Amino acid sequence: MSIPFKQAFKVGSYLMRQKLKGRKQYPLVLMLEPLFRCNLECIGCGKIQKPNEILRKNLTPKECFDAAEECGAPVVSVAGGEPLMHPHILEIVEGLLGQGRYVYLCTNAILLKDFLPKFPRSPLLSLSIHLDGLEEDHDRIVAQKGVFEIAVETIRKAKKMGFRVTTNTTFFDGTSVEKAEKFLDFLKLLDVDGMTVASAFQYLDAPDQEHFFGRKRTQNFFKELLTKNKNNRWNLTHSPLYLEFLQGRRDYECTPWGNPNYSVLGWQKPCYLLDDGYAQTFEDLMETTHWEKYGHKNHPKCADCTAHCGYEATAVKDATSSFKNMLASARVALV
Numbered sequence: 001m002s003i004p005f006k007q008a009f010k011v012g013s014y015l016m017r018q019k020l021k022g023r024k025q026y027p028l029v030l031m032l033e034p035l036f037r038c039n040l041e042c043i044g045c046g047k048i049q050k051p052n053e054i055l056r057k058n059l060t061p062k063e064c065f066d067a068a069e070e071c072g073a074p075v076v077s078v079a080g081g082e083p084l085m086h087p088h089i090l091e092i093v094e095g096l097l098g099q100g101r102y103v104y105l106c107t108n109a110i111l112l113k114d115f116l117p118k119f120p121r122s123p124l125l126s127l128s129i130h131l132d133g134l135e136e137d138h139d140r141i142v143a144q145k146g147v148f149e150i151a152v153e154t155i156r157k158a159k160k161m162g163f164r165v166t167t168n169t170t171f172f173d174g175t176s177v178e179k180a181e182k183f184l185d186f187l188k189l190l191d192v193d194g195m196t197v198a199s200a201f202q203y204l205d206a207p208d209q210e211h212f213f214g215r216k217r218t219q220n221f222f223k224e225l226l227t228k229n230k231n232n233r234w235n236l237t238h239s240p241l242y243l244e245f246l247q248g249r250r251d252y253e254c255t256p257w258g259n260p261n262y263s264v265l266g267w268q269k270p271c272y273l274l275d276d277g278y279a280q281t282f283e284d285l286m287e288t289t290h291w292e293k294y295g296h297k298n299h300p301k302c303a304d305c306t307a308h309c310g311y312e313a314t315a316v317k318d319a320t321s322s323f324k325n326m327l328a329s330a331r332v333a334l335v
Contacts, residue, residue, distance in 0.1 A: 003194065003237055004164075006123065007075075007102050014074045015320055025257045025286060027073040028313050031272050033263035034059040034092060038082040040108055040142045044172060044200050047081055057264040061091045067262040068096055070282045077128070079106040090118055097124050104128045106168060108142065109151040116154075116161055126164045126193070129155055133175065133183050141172060155190055166194035166237060173200065173213055177224045184234045194237035197222075201273050201307050215296060215304045219248030238308070242315035246306055250315075254295030254302065258313020260285060270294045271309045274301055 011028065018026045035058045036047045048055075059067075068076055076096050083089050084107055096103045097120065105119075106128045119125065132141045135148040158165050167187055171180055180197075187195055199213035199221065213221065226247055229236065236243065244250045256271035266278035267285035274294070279285035295310065296302050302310070 004123065010074050010102070011316075012320070015316070019320075025255075025291070027071050027260050028258045028316060029075040029077055030068055030071045030073040031077050031079065031259055031261040031309065032059075032064060032067065033080050033261065033272070034064055034078065034083060034086050034089070035264065036081040037085050038080060038108075039085060039110055040082070040144060040147070042142045044141065044170065054264065058086055058088075059262075059264055061088050061095055064092045065095050065099065067282070068099055068101060071260060071262070073101075073260075075102045075104070077104045077106060082108055082111070084111040084115060090115070093125065094120065097122050100124070102126070104166070106130065108147065109154045110147060112154045113150075113157060116158055116163070119163070121162045123164070126166050127158055128166045128168050128196075129192075130169075131167050131183075131187070132170050132172070133179065134186060137175065137179070137183075141170075152190065155192065159191060164193045166196070167192050168196045168198075170198050170200050171213070171221065173217065175221075177221060177228075180221075180225050181228055188234060192235065194235050196237055196308070198308060199306060201305060213304070215306060218246065218304075218306050223247040223249075239312060239315045239319055241319050242308065242312045245311055245315055250318075252311050252314040252318070253297070254305075254310040255291070255314045255317065256294060256310050257286060257289075257291055258316070259309040261309075271307070273305065273307055273309065274299075 014028075033047075035055075036050045037055050038045075038048050041048050078089075078093065078096070080086075083105060086092065093103055093105060102124050104126045108130045112127065112129075119127075129151055131148070131151055132138050138148040138151075139145050155165050155167075169183070184195065184197075199218040222243070226243060241250060245252050259271065260282065261268040261272035262282075266280050267282055268278055269276045269285065269289045270291060271294075279288060293299055294302055296305055
């Protein structure tokens, strides 16, 4: 894995504290969406399809800080929408860093170049750039030409300025293993500090409903792709056991409480992909959500899901559940 040692240590210490307190359910990553507006209309995204009265809303910096404190997760993923369109995004990022949290700012990079001189070069901050393939594929998926070139140019500039830069990638049906392999090799040449990968999740409001992976397709795709990741050829930032889950080598229960989502609508039940209502407080979310209803075994809308927001926390919990599993996780990571 390419997660910085200090971050891994902080998260590991946090996990141990939860175990010592006897907690069965606890957040690892807060998924914070301070707005839903975006400057793109990606074919697989449902966020931009919200009504205009919702698209006009912003979380205040205080609401963001309070949510992070209330939740207590050591890591915050700031997404949206496009977070750089938020009028107070600098204050939000600096405030979360000031709380001592690791922050991943998820962006399509169109506006990022102008923000680079303004963001702090903090070891707690990662700029997570959305790239779904090489130029032709990425620009088709985001429905706008030239975005790939902007993102790549900005990644190079951010790296030169000393930022930690990661990428997040969604593979849609029609992406071959060969294309994915070539793309990940390209990211390696860019010297990004980490990569996350996923198959396309089915947003019910997304414009394109034809190119989502099914569960079996996801497993076959990643089984073939990840066999090529010998000696950590690619800097994948997922937990090793989650990568085994993606390949169908392990089966896990869904634990969406590990990645709670907070947005202008409140705390989303049960995760950012499935909208079963909202809670006004984190405590209410944890106490009133029937978590056992969800997951690929329990809910028809979850049947094809392998998303990190549901299963990465399960894999992390499994990896730290025993010395045997710690060794298994280390063994997978070293392959």
